[in-house]
Amino acid sequence: MQEVSTEREIEIPGPVRQVYAQWRPAPLFRARRLEKALDTPAKIYYKYEGVSPAGSHKPNTAVPQAYYNKIEGTKRLSTETGAGQWGSSLAMACAFFGLECKVYMVRVSYDQKPYRRAMMEAYGASVTASRAWKRSRAAPFWPSTLTPTARWAWPSRRLWKWRPRTRTPSTHWAAF
DSSP, X not given: OGGGOOOSOOOOOHHHHHHHTTTOSOOEEEOHHHHHHHTOSSOOEEEOOTTSTTSSSTHHHHHHHHHHHHHTTOOEEEEEESSSHHHHHXXXXXXXXXXXXXXXXXXXXXHHOHHHHHHHXXXXXXXXXXXXXXXXXXXXXXXXXXXXXXXXXSOOHHHHTTSSSOSSTTEEEOOO
């Protein structure tokens, strides 16, 4: 784990590099209008991560999680997703490494973003809509400062049964 290593660099495993090679290196674009707006002589560039199959930077984290879980013998990864980018990324990563994937998706996104759900299912993931926060058994434990608008994003009762330990040792929780 890089976070706890004293090494300056940690080699990215070959199988992870092979998956990354499908959309990396991500292209750099020059932000000319931003340079003009800032009236700066500096040349400003940004890296466009939307070229990944999942359409975001999130596969950069999902692919190694799936890889390391696969080599540890995990059979299934389970996760939660809001709008579906993380769920799509993990579903894609699981497909690359032959793992089952279970995604709990926020109900409003599940209903409003069927294309994200279809993408996850195309990668072989099982997608379940999370229950409304008002009906969740976790509701009494939420911070009182959490607004009703934010509560829809909190894990549902179904989600809580997987967190942080799963009911089966061959299933692990993956988080972004």
